[in-house]
Amino acid sequence: MSPVDRSKLRLFAVVAFISSLVVLAGIAIVQASPADIAAIKSRQDKLRDMGSNLKSVEDEIKKRNPAWDVIEPSADAVQSRASFLLTWFPKGTGPEAGGWTGVNGPSRTYALPLIWQKQDDFTKLGKAIQAETVKLNQLAKAKDLAGLRTQYEVVGKACKSCHDTYRSPDYEKDNPD
Amino acid sequence: MTSPDGKPAARAHGVRLGHVWDAPTRVMHWLLAIFIALCWWTGMHDELDYHLYSGYAVLWVVLMRLYWGVIGSSTARFVNFVRGPRAIMSYASKLHKRSSPHVHGHNPLGAISVLLLLGFVIAVVALGLFAVDVDGLDSGPLSGFVSFNTGRHLAHLHYQVWNYLLALICLHVLAVLFYYFYKRQDLVFPMITGKHRGEAMVDVELHVAPVWRLAAGAVIVSVIVWLITTGFNF
Numbered sequence: 001m002s003p004v005d006r007s008k009l010r011l012f013a014v015v016a017f018i019s020s021l022v023v024l025a026g027i028a029i030v031q032a033s034p035a036d037i038a039a040i041k042s043r044q045d046k047l048r049d050m051g052s053n054l055k056s057v058e059d060e061i062k063k064r065n066p067a068w069d070v071i072e073p074s075a076d077a078v079q080s081r082a083s084f085l086l087t088w089f090p091k092g093t094g095p096e097a098g099g100w101t102g103v104n105g106p107s108r109t110y111a112l113p114l115i116w117q118k119q120d121d122f123t124k125l126g127k128a129i130q131a132e133t134v135k136l137n138q139l140a141k142a143k144d145l146a147g148l149r150t151q152y153e154v155v156g157k158a159c160k161s162c163h164d165t166y167r168s169p170d171y172e173k174d175n176p177d
Numbered sequence: 178m179t180s181p182d183g184k185p186a187a188r189a190h191g192v193r194l195g196h197v198w199d200a201p202t203r204v205m206h207w208l209l210a211i212f213i214a215l216c217w218w219t220g221m222h223d224e225l226d227y228h229l230y231s232g233y234a235v236l237w238v239v240l241m242r243l244y245w246g247v248i249g250s251s252t253a254r255f256v257n258f259v260r261g262p263r264a265i266m267s268y269a270s271k272l273h274k275r276s277s278p279h280v281h282g283h284n285p286l287g288a289i290s291v292l293l294l295l296g297f298v299i300a301v302v303a304l305g306l307f308a309v310d311v312d313g314l315d316s317g318p319l320s321g322f323v324s325f326n327t328g329r330h331l332a333h334l335h336y337q338v339w340n341y342l343l344a345l346i347c348l349h350v351l352a353v354l355f356y357y358f359y360k361r362q363d364l365v366f367p368m369i370t371g372k373h374r375g376e377a378m379v380d381v382e383l384h385v386a387p388v389w390r391l392a393a394g395a396v397i398v399s400v401i402v403w404l405i406t407t408g409f410n411f
Binding site for chain 2: 048051052054055058059062063064152153155156157159160163164172173174175176177
């Protein structure tokens with residue numbers, strides 16, 4: 001092999017190596033990292049936990065003699081979950097993260113890209129939920145049944161106001177829960 | 178039906194000639210159609226407060242129909258129209274003929290349709306009673322008996338089984354159109370007036386159940402539906 005051929009071969013090898021690095025890096029950027037999927041799953045678990053605790057409050061306040069030892073820790077859990085709510089939506093955890101296979105088949109996030117396009121409005125709604133769950137917790141601690149029944153509806157409506165705008169309507173059609 | 182001297186025979190009490198459906202059965206049929214349409218509309222337009230009320234109305238009518246299917250008028254009773262596989266196959270094999278004999282009341286194939294429709298209505302309502310609303314505002318009255326995750330799963334099933342019911346309702350309407358245009362049998366007219374249309378079958382009898390039975394059923398069913406709506410929280 002002549003020296004010219006060798007240098008050509010070396011040049012080819014270098015170009016091939018660099019271009020393959022570029023392609024791999026590109027794939028890595030385009031593809032969602034497993035961390036984003038994990039963040040979505042964690043968010044869904046926490047939202048379900050919030051819903052579950054809120055339901056525990058609801059089930060008790062429907063009764064004539066509610067169990068306050070059930071209501072108090074549940075209302076407290078709702079408030080503490082809500083206080084972290086706005087940290088659960090980092091960039092990259094929208095539909096672009098892709099899906100995975102869940103218990104009921106293919107699963108994905110139903111968070112709409114609008115969340116990251118209208119950050120101010122989303123944050124405003126998130127803060128409203130936080131404020132309302134603080135009130136819920138206070139009423140639970142004060143064992144104010146009438147106040148709790150009213151505030152419960154306010155919290156539910158705060159959840160709904162966000163879901164109506166920032167969650168995909170496909171959520172009702174699929175079976176993600 | 179005439180007596181030997183040519184005069185119309187004395188009608189036995191509760192027997193009506195030329196009739197096929199009694200008033201309660203007809204009213205229940207159309208109420209069910211109206212209330213299911215209301216459920217559909219309110220469900221699709223996120224009017225869940227009214228969705229729950231229209232769901233209770235469907236529950237009331239469907240329970241009344243089950244009650245009437247046991248001790249109601251002759252053509253409403255399940256024992257009088259639910260037939261075995263042989264009768265169904267025999268009827269189905271003549272279905273393509275344009276001039277098959279008219280059946281008084283539900284035909285053997287229609288009986289399957291009645292059972293499927295009632296069964297799916299009950300399934301959708303039952304799932305809705307236990308369904309959990311994700312925002313906790315409009316959960317079913319019996320949602321307190323299931324966990325959040327189970328109730329959410331039931332809410333999605335409520336939606337999915339409803340789609341099967343909707344397909345069955347479409348099939349039901351298509352069958353009525355098939356009878357009207359292909360077999361020249363108007364099934365809608367009797368369901369409105371209670372009477373057979375045309376010359377045929379004027380001598381068939383409908384044994385109408387007494388009104389007190391309907392009233393007793395209405396009281397029993399109303400109490401059951403009211404108990405369910407309270408979620409048994411007293």
